[in-house]
Amino acid sequence: DQQVKQNSPSLSVQEGRISILNCDYTNSMFDYFLWYKKYPAEGPTFLISISSIKDKNEDGRFTVFLNKSAKHLSLHIVPSQPGDSAVYFCAARNPNTGNQFYFGTGTSLTVIP
Amino acid sequence: KAGVTQTPRYLIKTRGQQVTLSCSPISGHRSVSWYQQTPGQGLQFLFEYFSETQRNKGNFPGRFSGRQFSNSRSEMNVSTLELGDSALYLCASSMLTGGTGELFFGEGSRLTVL
Numbered sequence: 001d002q003q004v005k006q007n008s009p010s011l012s013v014q015e016g017r018i019s020i021l022n023c024d025y026t027n028s029m030f031d032y033f034l035w036y037k038k039y040p041a042e043g044p045t046f047l048i049s050i051s052s053i054k055d056k057n058e059d060g061r062f063t064v065f066l067n068k069s070a071k072h073l074s075l076h077i078v079p080s081q082p083g084d085s086a087v088y089f090c091a092a093r094n095p096n097t098g099n100q101f102y103f104g105t106g107t108s109l110t111v112i113p
Numbered sequence: 114k115a116g117v118t119q120t121p122r123y124l125i126k127t128r129g130q131q132v133t134l135s136c137s138p139i140s141g142h143r144s145v146s147w148y149q150q151t152p153g154q155g156l157q158f159l160f161e162y163f164s165e166t167q168r169n170k171g172n173f174p175g176r177f178s179g180r181q182f183s184n185s186r187s188e189m190n191v192s193t194l195e196l197g198d199s200a201l202y203l204c205a206s207s208m209l210t211g212g213t214g215e216l217f218f219g220e221g222s223r224l225t226v227l
Contacts, residue, residue: 002155004155006155034215036218041220042220043117043203043205043218043219043220043221044156044203044216044218045218046215046216046217049215089155089156091156097169100146100158100161100169100171101146101158101216102158103148103155103156103157103158104155105153105154105155106155
């Protein structure tokens with residue numbers, strides 16, 4: 001049962017434009033959400049997070065939006081840069097299971113110069 | 114400080130064999146989690162260890178097991194390997210279990226089962 005879903009396996013964006021990566025979840029108990037970025041042959045690295053008590057968190061070019069009623073999470077990258085090309089995973093934490101995060105299947109972002 | 118170190122990075126096994134993967138967390142991190150990454154399935158949680166105790170376990174068969182040592186280093190073992198076990202196995206460490214903090218991932222061990 002995939003509790004966190006990323007329905008777009010891939011996304012291509014022109015350099016300088018906005019990249020929007022989406023994530024949907026099914027468990028209303030999730031209280032913390034993170035985005036990870038993964039380059040080939042490397043482990044995922046933490047990008048940005050948001051608590052369920054907020055609806056927006058911004059860090060430089062990266063902004064995460066949370067719509068709890070829709071159980072939807074999105075990551076906006078503005079402006080997109082070629083170095084942003086990577087696989088992005090969203091993850092959600094169930095407070096009842098400690099450090100167990102549920103990950104989506106990932107979206108491969110390609111930023112075209 | 115040194116990151117999460119996983120060994121071996123690549124390995125090839127045949128069906129029926131067993132394999133042991135190792136993970137050394139970031140110094141001071143006491144929680145170690147293991148994930149399996151396969152195409153189309155994302156990262157699937159295997160288990161989490163904290164202070165040598167398994168705290169959580171994902172939905173994997175008993176062939177998958179793990180342990181954590183007093184120095185927080187962790188190993189995972191897969192017995193009676195199947196073709197479907199071919200995957201990238203990622204280890205992640207964090208300061209505390211149950212925290213909101215990020216997981217720090219290693220580069221993974223890529224297992225191929227023939």
